[in-house]
Structure formats: C-alpha cells, structure tokens
Amino acid sequence: MTVDMSVAVAGMKLRSPVLAASGAFGYGTEVPLLDRRALGGMVSKGIFLRPRTGSPPPRIVETPSGMLNAIGLQGPGVDALIRDYAPQWASWDFPVLVNINGESVSEYGDLVGRLDGVPGVAGFEINISCPNVEQGGLYFGNDPRAAAAVTEAVRRRTTLPVWVKLTPMVTDIGVIARAVEGAGADALCAVNTFVGMSIDLNAYKPRLSFRTGGLSGPAIRPLAIHLAHQAARAVRIPVIGIGGVTNAEDALEFLVAGCSAVQVGTATFINPRAIAEIHDGISAHLELRHLNSLAELPRYLPRD
C-alpha cells in the first residue's frame, strides 16, 4: 500500500507536506544531497528589490537546542534572482515560492509585480516577520493594519498563491492572522523565528554583531505549535507550520494541531537528509495507523 502524501494548499497541489523553509535551501541550486521525491516545495531565501550585503559576522550562535541567526537577508536582489535562479526553477518538478521582503508597503507590491509571471516562480511567501533587518520586516508583522496593507499591496499584483509568514512576537497571533486573511492571503506560514539574544562573557557584549537574532530549532517547537494552532483556529485559509521540525513526529504534531503542511529549516543544516526522513516517517506513521492518505490524519482543531 502506498500512502497518498499529497496535499493541496489553497489550490497549489504539493506531492508532500514537507517543504524547505526560506533560508534553508538558499535558492535551491546548491542543496547538498537533495532527495526531490520527498520535497513538497521550496521557499527561496528572502529577497529584496535591491541587492543586500547582509550583517557583519558573527551572524550565528548555537543556543540550547537551537540557534540564533542574524544573517540580515543577504541577497542578490530581484534582477539577479530572475536572471540566475528562476530559469532553473522552471524546469524543477516541485514549486518554488519566493520569500518577499520590503522596506515599505509599495516595495513589497513592486517586488511581487516584478516576479509575477516569471517562469519558475510558483507563488510568494510574504515575509512580514524578519527580525534581522533595520527597516520593515517585523514592523509589518506586529501591526494588523500594516500586515493587511502589505498583503493587499501584494494581492493586487498577482494571481499566484500568496502565503504570509507571521511573526511569533505578537500578543495575539489570531488578530494578525485574521487581518491578513481579510486582505486576501491564500495561506499563512506560522511562525518565523523568535527574537533572542546571547551574551559573550569574555567580551561582555552580545555574541551577534546585530545584537539580537532569530531563534530557531527544537527550542521553539512547542511555542511554534501553539502559535500555528492559534492561527489555524482563527482563520479558514490553510496554515503551514514552521518551528523546530526535526523529525516526523514533530511534523505530525504541527499537522494534527491544524496545519496543512510544514516547513523545515534549521534541521536541514544539521541533517541534509532531514526532509526525506521526515517525509518517510510521516508516511510510515500513516501506514501503521492504516490511513490511506495524509488527508485522513485526524486533526485537533476546535473552532472558537
């Protein structure tokens, strides 16, 4: 018996519920030991209209069961993305969504306008939650009006799927989730990294040059599952769970908590085979429970 692992996220058919999170695979062209059959899709490294050099080192630090990063959205800008990467994506057998960043509402819209219709671009993940940029990012993610304004600006420029990636650094994620849903988002991604800090006791200063960074890895998983669940209860559109997924059990927790799919990021840095192992582990779990498809997995999603 083969378990049907496919899932449709707001009309986008994915062969697997396991996706590569933004930042985990770069632009997909240098991924070590990639096992495509297990990959539902990939979200590109975050991109701005213009090239960005990123933050000075140190950019990462290990923390208990996780890591802090402050890469600063280093990237080549949209022209290079269209020239160098999108043509490669066009021939791949899994969808690539572009992670979209801007310093203003209009910049988000302009960036999506540039990318809409470019062969290889299957959709957009709107990043209103990056903690590692001075302008924009997190600012748009913790104000429901700003979050809705960005979503509307993007929605007007494309008919492709628009996923909005939410920050955990809010009082009530349901408020932001509903605002973004109302503004036309097709799906939500919950959650981006938590803002954290680590101090170097030799130098008596932060370990990261940006002072703060985004915390990822298993350290945030229970927090992320809770937030993804809260978001899923607040809206009718699909939610993609993100946060410390390392193995199939972790992914299944997000799925049962109400998510349609999961993204895997930090785990792939440590285990290049993580996505394949997670895919195969979910499949084995479903088979063990005599479920024919992922759609038959019981969900815990009481409506308020």
Add this chain to the structure above:
Amino acid sequence: MFLLNARITAMREVARGMAVISIAAPEIAAIVRAGQFVNLGWAGVFLRRPFSVYRADGERIEVVLKAVGRGTSQLLAMGPGDVISCLGPLGHGFDLEAGSRTAVLISGGLGVAPMPLAAKEASALGMRVTWVHGARSIDELCSESAGDEVIWATDDGSRGIAGTAISAAPDGDVVLACGPNRMLAAVADRWPEALVAVETYMGCGTGVCLGCAVPLTRGGYDRACKEGPVYRAADIDWAALPSHLSYAVTV
C-alpha cells in the same frame, strides 16, 4: 559530498589538551584536498562543528582539536569504536599549482590543522616545504610536523625561536597560513598573496545558511564554507572579521 556515520579508529595526544582523531571515512579520504574540512556531528551538540582535515590516507581521515568549549570536550571524551556523523569534504582548499619552487607553511596553535595535507600536496608538486610551527609555549606546540624543514617558534622561547611564527618565517614562492584570525591579519600585511585558512562560526557548512560570512576587501561577504575557508590574504577585510571566536568563558 558524503554524509557518513563514521567510526573513530584512534586518538592520540599531540600537545597539552590537543588530540588527533582518526575517523574511518574512505569516501572522504579518497578525494579530500588540503584546506578542505569536514562538518562533524554527535549526540550532545546541536549544530555540527567544522574541522580541517589534518591527514588522509585512503581509508581514514584525521582531524586535530582542542577543548575550546562543551562540544569539543565531548568529542575529546570519545574513543575508538564511537560513531560520529561526518559530512564532507567541504569548502575550497589551497589551490597549489605546479611551478613554484618553495612553499612556506605557517601555523599558529591549532592552525596546524590543514598543514600536513598541504605539505603533502606541495611536496607532490615538487616544492621544497618549510613549515614554521608556532604556539605560545612548548606545551601547546603540536609535536607532529611534516615537510623538508621545520622551524619551531614559541612566544616564550620554550622551544625553537622566541617569537611569533610570522617573525620566524622565511619568504617563499608560496606562503600558506592557518591560525587565529589576528595572526592571519599579520600574515596579510607581510604576504598579501599568501593563502590563508580562516576560522568562522559555521552553520550548515554547505553554503546555504550564510552564517559563516567572511568580509571582503572588495565589499560584501562570501562564505567560509563554500568559497573559503582558504582565501588570498589580501582579499579579506581583516578589520571586519572577528579576530577571536569566543566559544566559552575563558580567564
């Protein structure tokens, strides 16, 4: 690139607190070049830890390490028979080309790590190899060496020349260096064309996470794990590269 569950086959002490670990990794040993590294993982650490390959003999690779934090202490507590996860070979090593007559290898402390393999490759290309081998004191000086001539240098004069490896080094057609970043910055002042292996914090080791940024004199950053860890010394913006990696509380 290979991802192996590899067995530790041997471990030997080469200086106070410094050990060489042999790992059965034939796929990596067969192709690794001097200056390349492996990213090792074991129960107890979250991220993998990068190590230059010290020697490779066809079946086994060796890495050299010192306890600088919790993770390396755990690795040093392992022994023959223990299995670790080994990803590699990674990075861009020393590009040595035939035609040079002399190679000068300069190491400070743990900077010995890529040198035995570099000495072997330089010798194979017909170069006369001088290894200038420095540390703070004789206790911290790796006891192993390679090449046609070895010059020892200690800050306190307890072995060889009293002073830094740089001050003890002759000029050569090719200069290779590895050690603390502040030592490499001094190498860059004297030999801008030197090939230096830098040390950074590292996330994935495979080029995707952009965590191991190396600031360049032409502006911007590239990746120690992909374009590096070996660079032309003059290409690095040394003032912007952390001079010291703080792994643990030191006194």
